[in-house]
Amino acid sequence: MAERDAPGVPARVLLLGGTSEIGLAILAALGMPPETEVLLAGRDEQRMTAAARTLRCRLRTLPYDATALDAHQALIDSAFADGDVGLVISAAGILRPQQDLERCPRLAGLLIDTNFTGHVTTLLAAAARMRAQGHGTIVVLSSVAAIRPRKANFVYGAAKAGLDAFARGLADSLHGSGVRVLLVRPGFVTGRMTAGMRPAPLATTPAAVGTATAAALARNAATAWVPPALAPLAAVLRVLPRPVWRRLPR
Amino acid sequence: MTATSQAAEGTGRLLSGWGRTTASRARVAGPMELERLQDLVASRPAGGVLARGAGCSYGDAAQNAGGCVLDPATRPGIDVDAAAGTARLAAATTFTELLTRIVPYGLLPPVLPGTSHLTVGGAVAADVHGKNQRRHGSISGWIEEIELIDGTGERRTLTPGGDAEAFRATVGGMGMTGIILAVTIRLLRVRSALLRVTTRRLPDLDALLDALDRTDAPYAVAWIDTTASGRSLGRGIIDTGDHLANPDPAIERYGLVYRPGRARRVPPLPACPVTSWSARGFNTLWFRKAPGNSSEITDLATFFHRLDTIDGWNRMIGPRGFVQYQFVVPDGAHQIIAEVLEAVQRHRCAPFLGTVKRFGPGSGSHLSFPMPGWSLAIDMPAGNRWLGPVLHDLDLKVAAAGGRVYLAKDSRLSRSAFDAMYRQLPEWRAAASKLDPAGVFRSDLGRRVGLC
Numbered sequence: 142m143a144e145r146d147a148p149g150v151p152a153r154v155l156l157l158g159g160t161s162e163i164g165l166a167i168l169a170a171l172g173m174p175p176e177t178e179v180l181l182a183g184r185d186e187q188r189m190t191a192a193a194r195t196l197r198c199r200l201r202t203l204p205y206d207a208t209a210l211d212a213h214q215a216l217i218d219s220a221f222a223d224g225d226v227g228l229v230i231s232a233a234g235i236l237r238p239q240q241d242l243e244r245c246p247r248l249a250g251l252l253i254d255t256n257f258t259g260h261v262t263t264l265l266a267a268a269a270r271m272r273a274q275g276h277g278t279i280v281v282l283s284s285v286a287a288i289r290p291r292k293a294n295f296v297y298g299a300a301k302a303g304l305d306a307f308a309r310g311l312a313d314s315l316h317g318s319g320v321r322v323l324l325v326r327p328g329f330v331t332g333r334m335t336a337g338m339r340p341a342p343l344a345t346t347p348a349a350v351g352t353a354t355a356a357a358l359a360r361n362a363a364t365a366w367v368p369p370a371l372a373p374l375a376a377v378l379r380v381l382p383r384p385v386w387r388r389l390p391r
Numbered sequence: 392m393t394a395t396s397q398a399a400e401g402t403g404r405l406l407s408g409w410g411r412t413t414a415s416r417a418r419v420a421g422p423m424e425l426e427r428l429q430d431l432v433a434s435r436p437a438g439g440v441l442a443r444g445a446g447c448s449y450g451d452a453a454q455n456a457g458g459c460v461l462d463p464a465t466r467p468g469i470d471v472d473a474a475a476g477t478a479r480l481a482a483a484t485t486f487t488e489l490l491t492r493i494v495p496y497g498l499l500p501p502v503l504p505g506t507s508h509l510t511v512g513g514a515v516a517a518d519v520h521g522k523n524q525r526r527h528g529s530i531s532g533w534i535e536e537i538e539l540i541d542g543t544g545e546r547r548t549l550t551p552g553g554d555a556e557a558f559r560a561t562v563g564g565m566g567m568t569g570i571i572l573a574v575t576i577r578l579l580r581v582r583s584a585l586l587r588v589t590t591r592r593l594p595d596l597d598a599l600l601d602a603l604d605r606t607d608a609p610y611a612v613a614w615i616d617t618t619a620s621g622r623s624l625g626r627g628i629i630d631t632g633d634h635l636a637n638p639d640p641a642i643e644r645y646g647l648v649y650r651p652g653r654a655r656r657v658p659p660l661p662a663c664p665v666t667s668w669s670a671r672g673f674n675t676l677w678f679r680k681a682p683g684n685s686s687e688i689t690d691l692a693t694f695f696h697r698l699d700t701i702d703g704w705n706r707m708i709g710p711r712g713f714v715q716y717q718f719v720v721p722d723g724a725h726q727i728i729a730e731v732l733e734a735v736q737r738h739r740c741a742p743f744l745g746t747v748k749r750f751g752p753g754s755g756s757h758l759s760f761p762m763p764g765w766s767l768a769i770d771m772p773a774g775n776r777w778l779g780p781v782l783h784d785l786d787l788k789v790a791a792a793g794g795r796v797y798l799a800k801d802s803r804l805s806r807s808a809f810d811a812m813y814r815q816l817p818e819w820r821a822a823a824s825k826l827d828p829a830g831v832f833r834s835d836l837g838r839r840v841g842l843c
Contacts, residue, residue, distance in 0.1 A: 150779055150803075152838070152839065172779055174808075176806050225456070273457055274457040275415045275416035275457040275458075276413070276414075276456040276457075276835070317416075318405075319405055319416035359773070359775065359776040359778070360776075361711045361773075361774065
C-alpha cells in the first residue's frame with residue numbers, strides 16, 4: 142500500500158486542508174482506483190465526509206487546524222502511522238479583504254499562519270517521513286500573487302511568496318531522495334474563497350487547477366502555472382517599473 | 392559486526408526500473424557471502440529486503456523504497472555440465488555471460504528474453520519467456536533446482552518434484568518468497584549458433600495473427616505497427632527462425648561462438664522525442680522498409696537481442712521515462728488486441744513500439760504470465776495524463792477476457808485489477824506465507840499490487 146504508479150497516482154494521499162475546493166478538485170482529477178486511501182485533514186468533519194462521497198475512495202478524516210502549529214508533528218505522525226503516504230497536497234488557505242487585515246493586524250497574523258507557517262510545520266514533518274520512506278510527491282499550492290506584492294493584496298501575497306520560496310528550497314533539498322515537489326501557481330480562481338470578488342484576467346476554476354495539477358504530476362513537472370499563459374504574464378509583471386506597478390488598480 | 396548494522400551499512404541510492412518512471416530510494420548493499428545474507432534476512436531489516444538483478448524489469452519490481460535492496464545478492468558464477476546439458480548458475484549471472492560461456496559447447500539457454508542483460512535470478516523471479524514460448528514454455532519448465540534463502544534466513548533447495556508449491560510460488564514470485572542464490576537449468580543442444588530467419592510483411596491484424604498461428608518454426612515474433620489504423624490496423628512484420636541443422640562450414644569452422652552485438656552508446660535526451668506524430672512516422676517507415684518476404688542467416692544476438700545493440704536505449708525516451716503495457720488474452724479473445732491499439736491511438740498515447748507473440752500452455756507457477764493465447768506489448772512514453780485511466784480501462788477488459796498483465800513490465804497496475812487477473816493468488820499467498828512468514832521480502836511492486 143505504498144507506491145505511486147507510473148502515471149502518478151499514489152496508493153495513499155493526504156490532503157492538508159480537507160475541504161479546500163482546489164485540493165478536492167485535484168483528488169477528483171487524479172482518477173484514483175477505488176482502493177486508494179484518502180486522508181482528509183481539516184476542521185470541518187461534516188464537509189469532509191460529504192466531499193469524500195464524491196471521490197469513491199477509502200476515506201479517513203484527521204482533525205487539522207492550520208494555525209495550531211504545536212499539533213502538526215502529531216498529525217503527520219498519525220497520517221504516516223499506517224503506512225507510506227505517496228502524495229501530500231498542501232492546500233490549506235484563507236483569503237481576507239486587505240482593508241480588514243489593515244484594520245485588524247491580528248487577523249493578518251492568522252492569515253500568515255494559515256497560508257504559510259502551517260504549511261512549513263506540516264511539510265517539514267511530512268518531508269522527513271517521505272525522505273525515510275524513499276519516495277513520494279508533495280504538491281504545494283502557491284499563487285500568481287507570490288510573484289510580486291500588490292498594494293491591494295500584499296499580506297496574502299507575502300504569505301504566498303514565503304510559501305513559494307519555501308517550496309522551491311524544499312524541492313532542491315529533497316533532490317535525489319526519491320521525493321519530489323510540484324509547485325502549482327494558479328491565477329485568480331473563482332470559487333468559495335473569492336466569492337463576491339470581481340475575477341481578474343486569466344481567471345480559472347478549481348476544476349481546471351485540479352486537471353492541470355494531475356497532468357503536471359503525470360509529466361513529472363516541477364512547476365505548473367494555471368492557466369499556462371500566466372507564466373509569460375508573470376515574467377512581464379516581475380519587470381514592470383515600480384511607479385507603473387504601484388498604479389495598478391488591483 | 393551484527394547483521395543489523397550490515398543492513399544499515401548499505402548506501403542510500405535512487406533506484407528505478409528500465410522504464411525510468413517511478414524512482415525510489417533504498418539502502419543498497421551486496422554482493423555478500425552466504426552467511427551474511429542469511430544473517431541479514433534473519434535480522435529482518437526495517438523496510439524489508441529485496442534482491443535486485445540487472446534492473447531490466449520496466450517498472451518498480453526491483454525497487455524497495457525505504458528498505459534494503461541487494462544489488463546484486465550474489466556474485467556471478469557458471470558451472471556447466473556439458474555431458475548432462477545442464478548448468479548451475481549463480482543468480483547474478485547475466486544471460487550475456489551465460490551465452491558467451493555455453494554456446495561453444497553447443498548449448499543454449501532454452502529461454503531467451505528480448506535482452507541479454509538480465510540476470511538468471513531475475514529471469515526466474517519473473518518466469519521469463521522468449522520467442523519460443525509456444526513450443527518450449529517459460530523458464531519454469533527447465534529448472535531442476537533453485538537454491539533460496541527463505542524469510543527465516545534458512546537456505547533451502549526447491550525442486551519441481553519436491554515442495555512443488557514452494558517452487559511454483561518462487562518461479563514468477565517477483566522475489567517475494569526469498570533471495571534466489573543459484574539455479575540449475577537444463578539447456579538446449581544446438582549444432583550451430585546461427586539461425587535461418589524468415590521475415591514476412593503482413594497487411595493487417597488478421598493476416599499477422601494468422602501467420603503467427605500457422606508457423607511451425609520454434610521461434611516466432613511479430614513486430615506490429617502500433618500507429619496504423621483503419622484497414623491497416625495491426626499490420627506488421629513476422630520473424631520466424633530456427634537453428635541451422637549443421638554448423639556453417641565457412642563461419643563456424645573453428646566452433647560455435649556467441650558474440651554480443653556491438654553496442655552503440657546513445658546520449659540521454661533532455662526531452663521526450665516520441666509524440667504521436669513521430670511514433671507514427673517511425674512505425675510507417677519501419678513497415679515500409681521491411682522486405683515483403685525474405686530469408687537470411689543471422690547470429691544469435693541479431694535475432695534475439697536486437698535492442699541490445701543500442702546501449703541504454705531507454706534513456707532516449709527522455710527524462711520522464713516510458714511505460715510498457717504487455718498483456719496476454721486467451722484464444723478467441725484476440726479482438727482485445729485491436730481494442731487496445733485503437734484505445735491508445737485514440738488517446739494519443741504515442742505508442743512507438745509493439746510486439747505480438749503466440750503463446751502455448753502456461754507453466755503452472757502461481758504468478759506466471761504466459762497462458763495459451765495472444766500477447767501484445769506496447770511501449771509508450773509516460774507523461775500523457777490519459778495514459779493511467781486508459782490503461783486502467785484496458786486492464787478491466789483484459790481481466791474480463793480472462794487475460795493478464797505481465798508484472799515484470801508493469802509500473803501501474805492497480806490492486807483490484809491484479810486480483811482479477813491472477814486467479815492463483817490464494818495458492819501463491821498460502822505458499823509464500825510458509826516461505827516468508829514474517830514478511831521480510833518486500834518491493835515497491837509488491838506493496839502496490841498487494842504481494843507483501
